[in-house]
Amino acid sequence: MTYIYYPGCSLEGTAAEYSISTMALFETLGIELIELDDWTCCGATAAEGVSHLLSFALPARNLAMAEKMKAKSDILVPCSACYLNLKRVEQGIKDDHSLLRKINQVLEADDLVLKGTVRTRHLLDVLVNDVALDDIASKIVRSLEGFSIAPYYGCQCLRPYAVFDDPEAPRSMESLITVAGASVYPWDMGGRCCGASLMSTAPEAGIELVAALLEGAQGADAIVTVCPMCQMNLEAYQKKASKQHHTHYEVPILYLPQLLGLAMGLTDDQIRLDMNLCVPGSFREKLANTLQPA
Amino acid sequence: MEPAVDTQTAAPDRSLIKKLAPARKQLLACIQCGTCSGSCPNADAMDVSPRYLWRLLLTDNAEEIFKTRTFALCSTCYTCTLRCPRGLQITDAMSLLKQVAASENLPLYKRSIRFYQSFMESVRRHGRVREMEFMTLYFMSMKNPVIPLKFTPLGMRLMAKRKVSVEIPSKGTQKLDAMFRKAREIEEQS
CATH class of the missing domain: 1.10.1060.10 (Alpha-helical ferredoxin)
Known part of the structure; x- marks a missing residue:
């Protein structure tokens, strides 16, 4: 299996450990990821805030680049915001030819043309639908028994396009958590919003959403995410949320490939837990005690 | 009600x-x-x-x-x-x-408008957003010294992890300038 890999801007910076662990995971699974040539920003939620056309043209540029590499291919996207932006173009041009025409007018300025032949896939979609669970199980060398993991999906890999999971009651991560030997922390907040860019533009509203999620996960050993924006919001504002709610939230927010990587016995350099902002001593201790070869 | x-x-x-x-x-x-x-x-x-x-x-x-x-x-x-x-x-x-x-450019929404515009400006210049440049542009556009202070603790933590580094805004290669101009032209016509 081969995918064109679109890391997106966050995975080059604040979410570098997501990219590193993703590449290590897929290498372990024997799946080839080929980075998209000369990829550019998808527009995130910013493009939509200022220009309707650019919010389509920016992701479209990457789809056009992928078509140039291989006319029919799947693009694997780990970031949920990037995923949705690319998906929106893929879906939008299907029945709106005037949109496609306008997009191509813009792309012409960069000598590119979009036809609409490549498919955008979220990392989680690929892991649950293209990779056999047995193949993942066969790579597990250390059981994460005793760990209770809260699966957190966020919004944009689930909505508005219900491609691979229930958009309100998602469960796709559960089999991956249990195959790693951990148990699924029971909560119903996996598809709730983390506040996204409100943490910067309206923090007084954003912090409430972050706090509700941290409160909901009290009792879990870690929250596992598949989105760099969710990860950052939940990880970076724990002190602030604790202060406002007169409590003490301290929970690691891992990327799904980091969790699987731990169970697969990948090296520290492949998982890069040291890059996460919040890994409490108690979590490290539990890891050290649990991670005996199975 | x-x-x-x-x-x-x-x-x-x-x-x-x-x-x-x-x-x-x-x-x-x-x-x-x-x-x-x-x-x-x-x-x-x-x-x-x-x-x-x-x-x-x-x-x-x-x-x-x-x-x-x-x-x-x-x-x-x-x-x-x-x-x-x-x-x-x-x-x-x-x-x-x-x-x-x-x-x-309605003043009531200055904060989110400037935030999005600063992000897009970094993308226009370099093709990919440079997180620290984008935040610097945002702080400069807001002309309010309190806002950067609120982000400083997080910025320091991210720098300590070498996830971001101090970045002076630069012109870059104007990588996506032609696309940005074309999009604006089409949107102004319609």
Whole structure:
């Protein structure tokens, strides 16, 4: 299996450990990821805030680049915001030819043309639908028994396009958590919003959403995410949320490939837990005690 | 309880109303059921509910729409879009309102407008967003020394992890400038 890999801007910076662990995971699974040539920003939620056309043209540029590499291919996207932006173009041009025409007018300025032949896939979609669970199980060398993991999906890999999971009651991560030997922390907040860019533009509203999620996960050993924006919001504002709610939230927010990587016995350099902002001593201790070869 | 929408005294700002047409079109079939308001995770922080906002939109009450911060508090979670019994693209309509506010440069939304614009400026210059450059541009545009201070602790933590580094804004290669200009040209024509 081969995918064109679109890391997106966050995975080059604040979410570098997501990219590193993703590449290590897929290498372990024997799946080839080929980075998209000369990829550019998808527009995130910013493009939509200022220009309707650019919010389509920016992701479209990457789809056009992928078509140039291989006319029919799947693009694997780990970031949920990037995923949705690319998906929106893929879906939008299907029945709106005037949109496609306008997009191509813009792309012409960069000598590119979009036809609409490549498919955008979220990392989680690929892991649950293209990779056999047995193949993942066969790579597990250390059981994460005793760990209770809260699966957190966020919004944009689930909505508005219900491609691979229930958009309100998602469960796709559960089999991956249990195959790693951990148990699924029971909560119903996996598809709730983390506040996204409100943490910067309206923090007084954003912090409430972050706090509700941290409160909901009290009792879990870690929250596992598949989105760099969710990860950052939940990880970076724990002190602030604790202060406002007169409590003490301290929970690691891992990327799904980091969790699987731990169970697969990948090296520290492949998982890069040291890059996460919040890994409490108690979590490290539990890891050290649990991670005996199975 | 929200006041009834006054359809008589709505200010007839024709140019704004024209700009609102694409959003209005998205909401034409709204039945005012309030599922969007009940589903919105940020409804508590909004000054008027999404349902009320749509009524203002359908009655062309541009003046009242741009007194509320409701659409600026949309975090694009798509729960309303998913649940709308009329299948309306509500989140897209919220974005269309954000775009009108940005094109009019309305002071009430300065914070989110500058935030998005700074992000896009970094993308225009380099093709990919440079997180520290983007934040620096944002702080410079806000001309408010308190805002950077609020972000400093997080910035320091990210720098300590070598995830970001101090970046002086630079012109870059103007990588996406041609596309940005073309998009603007097309949008100004329509």
